[in-house]
Amino acid sequence: MNFWTDPLKVAADWLQGVFTSWGMNEVFAHVLVAFLGVLLLITILMVIDIFLVWIERKVVARFQDRIGPNRLGPFGLIQPFADIIKLIIKEDTTPAGADKVVYNLAPILSMMSVLIIWSVVPIAPVILSVNLNVGVLFLIAAGAIGTLSIIMAGWSSNNKFALIGAFRQVAMMVAFEVPMLAMLLIPTIFAGSMNMNDIIQAQGGLWYFVLSPLGALIFLVAIIAELGRAPFDLSEGESELVAGFNIEYSGMKFGMFYAGELLHAMTFGGIWGILFFGGYRFFGLEQVSPFLAIAIFLFKALLGYWVIMWVKYTMMRIRIDQMLVFNWVFLTPLSFALLMVTALMNALLQGAPVWLYAAGMFLSNVVVAWIALEVARSVSRKERQKVEGVAQVAEAHH
Amino acid sequence: MNEWLYVLLFMIVGALIPVGAILGGFLLGPKKPNPLKQSTYECGIEAVGEAWVQFKAQYYIFALVFLVFDVEAVFLFPWAVKLGALGLYAALEGVLFIAILVVGLLYAWRKGMLEWA
Numbered sequence: 001m002n003f004w005t006d007p008l009k010v011a012a013d014w015l016q017g018v019f020t021s022w023g024m025n026e027v028f029a030h031v032l033v034a035f036l037g038v039l040l041l042i043t044i045l046m047v048i049d050i051f052l053v054w055i056e057r058k059v060v061a062r063f064q065d066r067i068g069p070n071r072l073g074p075f076g077l078i079q080p081f082a083d084i085i086k087l088i089i090k091e092d093t094t095p096a097g098a099d100k101v102v103y104n105l106a107p108i109l110s111m112m113s114v115l116i117i118w119s120v121v122p123i124a125p126v127i128l129s130v131n132l133n134v135g136v137l138f139l140i141a142a143g144a145i146g147t148l149s150i151i152m153a154g155w156s157s158n159n160k161f162a163l164i165g166a167f168r169q170v171a172m173m174v175a176f177e178v179p180m181l182a183m184l185l186i187p188t189i190f191a192g193s194m195n196m197n198d199i200i201q202a203q204g205g206l207w208y209f210v211l212s213p214l215g216a217l218i219f220l221v222a223i224i225a226e227l228g229r230a231p232f233d234l235s236e237g238e239s240e241l242v243a244g245f246n247i248e249y250s251g252m253k254f255g256m257f258y259a260g261e262l263l264h265a266m267t268f269g270g271i272w273g274i275l276f277f278g279g280y281r282f283f284g285l286e287q288v289s290p291f292l293a294i295a296i297f298l299f300k301a302l303l304g305y306w307v308i309m310w311v312k313y314t315m316m317r318i319r320i321d322q323m324l325v326f327n328w329v330f331l332t333p334l335s336f337a338l339l340m341v342t343a344l345m346n347a348l349l350q351g352a353p354v355w356l357y358a359a360g361m362f363l364s365n366v367v368v369a370w371i372a373l374e375v376a377r378s379v380s381r382k383e384r385q386k387v388e389g390v391a392q393v394a395e396a397h398h
Numbered sequence: 399m400n401e402w403l404y405v406l407l408f409m410i411v412g413a414l415i416p417v418g419a420i421l422g423g424f425l426l427g428p429k430k431p432n433p434l435k436q437s438t439y440e441c442g443i444e445a446v447g448e449a450w451v452q453f454k455a456q457y458y459i460f461a462l463v464f465l466v467f468d469v470e471a472v473f474l475f476p477w478a479v480k481l482g483a484l485g486l487y488a489a490l491e492g493v494l495f496i497a498i499l500v501v502g503l504l505y506a507w508r509k510g511m512l513e514w515a
Contacts, residue, residue, distance in 0.1 A: 031407075034403060034404060034407055035407055035411070038404065038407045038408055039411055042411050042412065042415060046415060088423045088426050088427065089423075089426050089427055089428075090427055091427045091429065092423055092424055092427050092429075093431065093435055093436060094436065095436055095437070095439075096433070096436040096437060096438065104420075107416060107420065108413055110416075111412065112409065112412040112413045112416065115408060115411070115412030116408045116412050118408070119404055119405050130401045130402075130404045130405055131401060132401055136475070137475060138405075140471075155450075157438070158438050159438045159439060159440070159445075160440065160445075160451055161439070161440075163450065163451060163453075164451070164453075167457055170457075171457050171460055171461070174460065174461055175460060175464065177464070177468065178464060178467040178468075181467070181468070181471045185474055185475065185478045188478040188479060189478045189482075192479055192480070192482045192483070193479060194475060194479055242441070247439060248438060248439065251423045251427055252419050252420045252423030252424075253423070255419065255423070256420065320514070321514030324460060324512075324514065325513070325514065328460070328463065328503070328507070328512045329512055332503065333500065333503065336496050336500055339496060340492075340493045340496055340497070343478075343489045344489055344490075344493060346481060346489065347481070347485055347486040347489035347490075348486065350482065350485065
């Protein structure tokens with residue numbers, strides 16, 4: 001065992017040795033080493049977060065046929081630092097009549113809810129903070145704190161726009177948590193474990209995207225809704241609510257909401273990669289070096305983030321009632337139908353060879369998707385004919 | 399138990415970082431409050447009435463429908479973990495359980511609870 005095969009353990013053991021040689025208590029030294037490790041990971045995440053601002057601005061510029069920030073440093077790379085300096089020296093105003101404790105706690109919780117997700121994210125085979133046996137459930141629990149921060153911000157701001165934005169966001173997050181839960185069950189069924197690392201290890205032969213393409217797609221829609229990004233950006237809705245739940249926030253408190261949102265998007269991109277695209281695995285390349293595995297995972301996370309941005313800058317916002325009806329009437333029944341079919345197929349194909357298992361799963365997904373699309377098409381055709389019929393009657397009366 | 403120590407540390411460090419950033423902004427930024435600046439924003443005009451407006455009862459109904467499905471997740475996750483070992487009978491049991499929930503959703507749908515009236 002050396003630094004290149006297991007860097008975290010070597011560094012931790014070395015630090016532990018140093019601290020105990022200073023006459024420190026064994027347990028205290030262990031906690032201190034753990035603390036430093038967590039601090040290192042979160043610091044790296046915050047540095048990545050700073051560059052996410054640059055990535056987001058550059059990518060949106062490209063989607064809109066612009067160049068984006070290009071004045072400060074090479075390719076405008078220094079731009080996010082200028083943004084941070086500007087946010088820090090802004091005056092921090094608190095609106096009159098705001099509930100001060102809740103108002104100040106909301107941006108902190110918003111950032112924290114994203115950072116604690118990373119405690120269960122396996123970054124490389126040997127680099128993971130917590131090998132939690134209920135990792136998948138922990139994801140949902142951490143996500144609930146994010147919902148809480150939004151309702152806190154909206155409620156305490158003493159502003160109508162903020163409150164309306166918060167209502168919408170909470171209704172949406174609560175609604176899309178149901179298909180998200182159902183889709184989290186599918187990798188759990190395949191891997192037979194809720195542990196995130198086990199789920200990655202079980203994807204040695206086949207990525208779960210191959211076994212369940214429809215599941216991956218529904219999960220992507222659900223995470224975009226959880227993030228509150230377009231087409232589900234009703235909580236911010238610039239053209240109707242100005243900025244939504246964070247309208248009364250300025251300076252670094254706004255910065256925390258903004259940075260939290262960007263990091264959240266990349267985190268969910270990474271989780272999508274873990275559950276359906278093999279996480280840090282890439283055809284055995286991850287065995288070469290943990291550093292290569294980190295690069296693979298980061299690449300997949302950024303690719304997931306790019307897909308989320310792609311959707312964001314392509315789609316337009318949908319109305320709150322359309323969004324809720326889309327979830328409860330289409331996405332939730334579809335995700336439960338897929339879950340039932342997957343469970344049954346899993347039981348029926350238990351002893352089958354891998355190729356038969358994979359083909360059966362893939363085909364059952366295609367069939368479920370086809371049936372869902374046909375039903376949706378016939379229902380919308382009937383709706384359209386009804387509307388057209390009414391219009392023709394109105395025309396005749398003229 | 400050791401693993402939950404890391405989760406606790408993540409919570410502590412994860413809270414300290416935004417607290418530090420906001421504190422930095424608080425120390426470095428100017429502080430010149432005045433009543434006009436602190437009034438809540440409402441598209442440039444003076445705020446009319448209470449900010450805590452009445453909200454649609456429909457939000458409550460959606461939250462109630464959600465509650466049914468959220469509680470069920472607690473039962474479904476252990477089932478999903480052991481599904482491979484338990485075989486067809488357990489899979490059918492789970493499917494039946496989900497089907498009962500879907501019937502509940504259909505009932506709410508037929509009653510018009512899922513429409514934005």
